[in-house]
Amino acid sequence: MSIEADIGLEVADVSAGRPAIVLKSAEFRRTREPSWQELERLVDTAERRGVRMLSPYELNRLPQLYRSALSSLSVARAIALDRHLLLYLENLALRAYLAIYSPRTGVVEAGGQFLRAFPAAVRQARWHVLIAFLSLLVGTAAGFWLTVQDESWFATLVPGGLAGGRGAASTRQSLLDGEIFAPWPGWAVSIGIVANFLFSHNTLVGIFAFCLGLAAGVPTILLIAYQGVILGAFIALHYDRGLTVDFLGWIAIHGVTEITAIVLCGAAGLVIAQKMLFPDRYSRVDSLAMHGRRAAEIAVGAVLMLFVAAILEGGFRQLVASTPGRFAIAAASAIGWLAYIQLVRPAGETR
Amino acid sequence: MSSAETAAASVLRRDWRKRREIVTPEGVPLTVELAEFSERAVALVLDLLICIGVTVAIVLLFIYLAAHGLSGIILFAVLNLVAFFLRVLYFIHFELSGRGATPGKRVAGIRVIDRRGGPLTASAVIARNLTRELEIFLPLGMLISASSATSGWGNLLVLGWLLCFLVLMFFNRDRMRAGDLIAGTLVIAMPRQRLLGDLVETRARFVFSDNQLTAYGKRELQVLEDLLRRPDDAETRELLRDVRDRIVRKISWADPLPPAETAAFLRDFYTAQRAFLEREQLFGRPRADKFEAARKREE
Numbered sequence: 001m002s003i004e005a006d007i008g009l010e011v012a013d014v015s016a017g018r019p020a021i022v023l024k025s026a027e028f029r030r031t032r033e034p035s036w037q038e039l040e041r042l043v044d045t046a047e048r049r050g051v052r053m054l055s056p057y058e059l060n061r062l063p064q065l066y067r068s069a070l071s072s073l074s075v076a077r078a079i080a081l082d083r084h085l086l087l088y089l090e091n092l093a094l095r096a097y098l099a100i101y102s103p104r105t106g107v108v109e110a111g112g113q114f115l116r117a118f119p120a121a122v123r124q125a126r127w128h129v130l131i132a133f134l135s136l137l138v139g140t141a142a143g144f145w146l147t148v149q150d151e152s153w154f155a156t157l158v159p160g161g162l163a164g165g166r167g168a169a170s171t172r173q174s175l176l177d178g179e180i181f182a183p184w185p186g187w188a189v190s191i192g193i194v195a196n197f198l199f200s201h202n203t204l205v206g207i208f209a210f211c212l213g214l215a216a217g218v219p220t221i222l223l224i225a226y227q228g229v230i231l232g233a234f235i236a237l238h239y240d241r242g243l244t245v246d247f248l249g250w251i252a253i254h255g256v257t258e259i260t261a262i263v264l265c266g267a268a269g270l271v272i273a274q275k276m277l278f279p280d281r282y283s284r285v286d287s288l289a290m291h292g293r294r295a296a297e298i299a300v301g302a303v304l305m306l307f308v309a310a311i312l313e314g315g316f317r318q319l320v321a322s323t324p325g326r327f328a329i330a331a332a333s334a335i336g337w338l339a340y341i342q343l344v345r346p347a348g349e350t351r
Numbered sequence: 352m353s354s355a356e357t358a359a360a361s362v363l364r365r366d367w368r369k370r371r372e373i374v375t376p377e378g379v380p381l382t383v384e385l386a387e388f389s390e391r392a393v394a395l396v397l398d399l400l401i402c403i404g405v406t407v408a409i410v411l412l413f414i415y416l417a418a419h420g421l422s423g424i425i426l427f428a429v430l431n432l433v434a435f436f437l438r439v440l441y442f443i444h445f446e447l448s449g450r451g452a453t454p455g456k457r458v459a460g461i462r463v464i465d466r467r468g469g470p471l472t473a474s475a476v477i478a479r480n481l482t483r484e485l486e487i488f489l490p491l492g493m494l495i496s497a498s499s500a501t502s503g504w505g506n507l508l509v510l511g512w513l514l515c516f517l518v519l520m521f522f523n524r525d526r527m528r529a530g531d532l533i534a535g536t537l538v539i540a541m542p543r544q545r546l547l548g549d550l551v552e553t554r555a556r557f558v559f560s561d562n563q564l565t566a567y568g569k570r571e572l573q574v575l576e577d578l579l580r581r582p583d584d585a586e587t588r589e590l591l592r593d594v595r596d597r598i599v600r601k602i603s604w605a606d607p608l609p610p611a612e613t614a615a616f617l618r619d620f621y622t623a624q625r626a627f628l629e630r631e632q633l634f635g636r637p638r639a640d641k642f643e644a645a646r647k648r649e650e
Contacts, residue, residue, distance in 0.1 A: 093381055
């Protein structure tokens with residue numbers, strides 16, 4: 001039955017002399033209803049066409065009406081027996097809350113915020129970064145030591161796909177021509193490397209290292225250390241043929257970016273592991289929600305770094321066919337990343 | 352049991368959605384309703400269709416502009432890259448745009464919110480959407496690109512990976528996928544509630560004594576409210592008559608009651624009952640349901 005019908009009925013029956021009833025909750029509703037309706041109109045507009053479509057006056061009204069709706073809700077919860085009214089007020093307050101507190105950032109602005117938040121997140125996780133880096137170093141040393149003693153270890157330690165035909169049988173010349181100073185393969189392959197970065201070995205390792213943080217972090221450390229082992233084995237292979245410096249140049253031009261990114265992914269995984277294992281005074285899920293964002297920022301930033309690494313690898317590595325040139329680019333990228341991570345602050349934060 | 356009981360159950364079954372509470376920055380707890388898996392699946396499929404459509408359009412343009420010397424592998428790689436950036440930007444853009452929902456989510460009537468009631472931040476949205484990459488797209492991409500190259504074991508591993516994340520979503524209380532877990536977000540349904548008229552009469556024809564009104568409590572009042580709000584049809588009228596008879600028996604209503612007066616009688620009873628319960632509540636004697644008196648005696 002509609003309100004109009006009620007009123008009609010009532011007017012017709014006033015003369016019948018019924019006893020008048022005044023309910024507190026009905027009075028409460030009657031006095032507050034206009035402001036709820038006004039809020040509902042504003043929220044409708046905001047939901048359909050965005051908050052930007054509201055006039056300055058309406059924008060000013062929105063939070064006022066929102067707060068009064070919240071107070072209505074609190075009162076209704078205490079006194080109202082009318083379930084429909086409660087549901088309506090709950091819904092209205094929620095919609096108004098969402099209209100007021102939702103983000104209104106564009107992708108570009110969000111990207112800017114992210115680029116400032118990423119270094120801060122990395123700085124906060126410096127101990128995790130250190131642990132991840134140390135496990136990489138230990139792995140590298142182990143891989144180097146094993147392979148230098150006996151080159152047959154190389155085939156055991158390095159998966160076939162990564163070895164790419166290199167191994168104990170490789171000669172100095174074949175490494176120089178086929179790998180370190182191989183001719184530029186042309187645009188097609190370069191673009192392929194860049195475009196497939198998401199499915200490259202390193203990105204997968206990075207993402208796995210991050211995700212395995214959910215498994216208490218031990219697999220993360222092992223995975224990072226294993227990447228070190230592979231690197232160490234490669235270094236040993238070239239060391240035995242007197243190509244250490246050239247190889248380091250070949251790997252460093254993109255490796256500085258790439259290895260840093262993998263270490264950061266590992267650090268992000270360790271942050272997650274730490275907050276899950278030691279949630280402090282929060283529940284594990286809450287602790288994860290509070291710190292997971294920071295960890296995800298690190299991981300996302302690291303994936304973007306891997307994209308940069310793919311550009312360096314696909315585009316520049318074989319074009320710059322001199323070891324000093326490669327070291328120069330490697331050093332420049334190292335300084336660049338260091339400066340970025342050390343110096344960039346989130347907006348509003350002062351040193 | 353009569354049809355009135357089943358009707359009462361069906362009327363109050365609007366609670367089928369799982370609910371959670373968030374606390375606004377003003378300190379008022381609000382109830383939110385979790386989105387159903389089906390709604391989220393519909394939203395995801397719609398969004399993906401849009402993304403795939405746009406990606407295909409861009410790549411067709413690309414082919415048209417540079418039709419020479421592109422091998423299939425390169426094309427596939429470029430497709431991958433375009434699709435990646437497009438879907439990431441698409442999801443982030445729309446979830447940050449103030450409505451907290453992509454077009455697919457809006458169609459499905461759901462949106463993303465911060466789990467603890469704060470504002471939804473850019474980094475949370477970025478985190479939850481990039482995690483989707485490794486939950487769904489990365490393993491799918493590996494399945495597609497590697498199905499010919501690798502052995503069955505690799506594919507099995509990838510399937511296990513996909514399954515892990517799926518299971519995670521089904522087996523946590525808040526239906527969070529890994530991205531929600533990490534970003535601290537929640538996907539909720541956004542039903543819209545319209546304000547209907549108050550059922551309270553201002554002048555009553557039927558008068559009830561306090562003794563008669565003690566028969567019921569708040570729960571019964573609300574069932575009656577929902578019944579009275581049902582659209583007027585044959586079934587409702589049937590139900591109303593049924594309920595009227597039960598009430599008449601329960602409160603020992605003695606006066607004659609012509610069938611045409613059923614609705615008026617029930618509305619008057621609703622008004623009187625609500626006035627009575629409100630007064631009792633005000634005096635610190637709330638009555639949750641008709642068993643309240645029995646519970647009191649037991650204590």
